[in-house]
Amino acid sequence: GENVEQHPSTLSVQEGDSAVIKCTYSDSASNYFPWYKQELGKRPQLIIDIRSNVGEKKDQRIAVTLNKTAKHFSLHITETQPEDSAVYFCAATLYDKVIFGPGTSLSVIP
Amino acid sequence: DSGVTQTPKHLITATGQRVTLRCSPRSGDLSVYWYQQSLDQGLQFLIQYYNGEERAKGNILERFSAQQFPDLHSELNLSSLELGDSALYFCASSRGQGGGDTQYFGPGTRLTVL
Numbered sequence: 607g608e609n610v611e612q613h614p615s616t617l618s619v620q621e622g623d624s625a626v627i628k629c630t631y632s633d634s635a636s637n638y639f640p641w642y643k644q645e646l647g648k649r650p651q652l653i654i655d656i657r658s659n660v661g662e663k664k665d666q667r668i669a670v671t672l673n674k675t676a677k678h679f680s681l682h683i684t685e686t687q688p689e690d691s692a693v694y695f696c697a698a699t700l701y702d703k704v705i706f707g708p709g710t711s712l713s714v715i716p
Numbered sequence: 717d718s719g720v721t722q723t724p725k726h727l728i729t730a731t732g733q734r735v736t737l738r739c740s741p742r743s744g745d746l747s748v749y750w751y752q753q754s755l756d757q758g759l760q761f762l763i764q765y766y767n768g769e770e771r772a773k774g775n776i777l778e779r780f781s782a783q784q785f786p787d788l789h790s791e792l793n794l795s796s797l798e799l800g801d802s803a804l805y806f807c808a809s810s811r812g813q814g815g816g817d818t819q820y821f822g823p824g825t826r827l828t829v830l
Contacts, residue, residue, distance in 0.1 A: 638815065640819075649821040649822060652818055695758065695759060701814075701815060702764065702813060706758050
């Protein structure tokens with residue numbers, strides 16, 4: 607089955623700096639890669655996603671890149687703000703199953 | 717607000733008991749997914765239903781069961797509860813059968829087993 611690894615597990619950045627979270631997946635048949643943000647005690651919320659026929663997608667300060675050959679994808683957050691502090695989960699979808707990575711706890715220091 | 721509702725918000729019960737968690741998907745969504753999130757843990761996929769039928773199964777214990785009703789709401793039944801079952805239980809819904817569908821999460825039910 608699919609396995610998703612995510613690094614780093616914790617990340618601290620200064621406000622205004624960029625943050626990068628990387629994920630790798632094991633099954634080359636995976637074709638949909640969403641990213642979720644979860645604030646403390648709240649529900650995971652989709653922030654951006656990418657499909658396997660696209661290499662990069664951007665939405666304001668957030669971008670995701672996908673390297674199908676290497677089977678890894680990354681989340682990039684630019685000009686970080688304190689409200690970006692949360693746990694971020696990547697996921698890979700293989701057929702009907704969505705497998706989540708273990709999460710990255712991002713802290714943005716004012 | 718994602719449009720997915722879950723009840724109750726909080727549930728406190730004792731070991732050995734049985735509880736039922738309820739989820740109503742977004743209007744028009746046919747799939748419901750259940751996840752367990754223990755303290756400082758990631759999201760563990762339990763089970764998915766699509767239009768009333770079981771579609772995919774994850775790491776769901778035999779003590780747990782679920783169903784999706786004709787009105788598309790779903791219930792997750794947890795029995796013979798153990799201390800380790802204490803967790804946040806999320807349901808999510810999506811339009812289609814899964815795969816590349818975006819999942820929208822409900823607010824979760826926090827279960828505490830004493």
